[in-house]
Amino acid sequence: MSTSSSSSSTQGGDSGGGGAELEAGPSSSRSRMRSSNGVWPEPFLEALAVHVAVDASRTIGRLAAAQALFNIFQVCSTWRAISRSDLLWQNLARSIWNVGDLVLRESWREEYVYRHRTAAAFRSRRYEHATLQFVPTDNNDDGLSCRRLALSDHHLAAGFSDGAVRLFHIPTRLHLSTFYPQHRDRLGPFSSAVSGIILFHARLVFATLDGDIHMAAFNGFSPLRRAHLGDVVNDGVLVDFGGCHRWWVGLYAGVPGRAFRIWNGETEELVSVGGRLTDPEAVMGWHMLTELTGIIGRIRVVSGDMAVACTEDRVVVLHLLSLGALEEREEEFQEGIVVGAFDAYNDFAMVPDAQGAAIVRRVGGMEEVCRFTMREGVSFGCMNGGYGVTWGGGVIRVWDIERGQYLYRFRERIGECNALIADERFVAACCDDATIHLWDFGAQ
Structure with missing residues (x-):
């Protein structure tokens, strides 16, 4: 030079x-x-x-x-x-x-x-596409619905309606193992359905609708154990669960005034309970135990020790360091929010509304960064640090969320999608036949 x-x-x-x-x-x-x-x-x-x-x-x-x-x-x-x-x-x-x-x-x-x-x-849409296969464990796998996906640098975890979490090794595309929640009496056929997964390093944490939280180290030395025994009658239904190595946050619906539960992810200690975000969705929360209803709410842990959650008409920001006293910042959205397409990553949140617009906001103050207009029929979405990914009508589209521009659509059509996730390298989706699709942008 x-x-x-x-x-x-x-x-x-x-x-x-x-x-x-x-x-x-x-x-x-x-x-x-x-x-x-x-x-x-x-x-x-x-x-x-x-x-x-x-x-x-x-x-x-x-x-x-x-x-x-x-x-x-x-x-x-x-x-x-x-x-x-x-x-x-x-x-x-x-x-x-x-x-x-x-x-x-x-x-x-x-x-x-x-x-x-x-x-x-x-x-520029340079990726490799693959599908991940797993061997069914019983005759009921034909009716499985994937409820959640989680990505780490080398692994993908898929959580299903029967409570099973299947772990895949991304470099080899191999199915490594299947984790089932510990059996106990259930209040409904879907009470053990997976409601959230945290995946980092060699540690897997996942929750089910009845409030149970299980964890395992998948290096072969730590068996699956129940870290928290849920109390669905007193706490409500755990409709979404997220976090990182430092925090676990559960979003509940069914009992007034108990929308959030926050744990220290390192000690597994419960540090805060409260919030009214999902009080209007209480009845819908109980119905999730007996039928696979729509998505009630989403919760995401982001940078700066914050979490952001939404229902169809409100977004709430939680400051997780305020232990023992739940601090919330709430904003209403009159246009309605497409909850399944809501996501947050680092310190940004993508909030798609029912009118076909998506606004990217900075979580701390909820100020607008950019906005873009989506195609009609978007029902699932996710994001990474620079791009938003949406699914609608069998098509996955990618958006530049730094400039608010539509970029392209994936070449592959996947049918009906029921889970979608992205990180800085991968996009993963599961469709209604339980096929898991993986797009790799880092195969260089």
């Missing part, structure tokens, strides 16, 4: 501390430039590079950060030398791609480049 040809720039690689010498301008003498500017240390240049790249990602889009970095590295050889700093790429990966751990590549620079290429593939 060549250095800048401007007469106001010089290479400062021999200046002390590995910094760069900043010059005043073409009309100044060389001695004046040295005396007035001195050396810019590497930590300063790294901080500048992070600031410029993050600013570009927030104002233009995450893919724009690469061009901003390229411009910085072209200033001179010393500025280009900071590109070899692993700390720089770690900060960039965390700030732009929200990557907390180095798991996919051997260095932070490789991790950043990989994430950028994957996002670029997402934008």
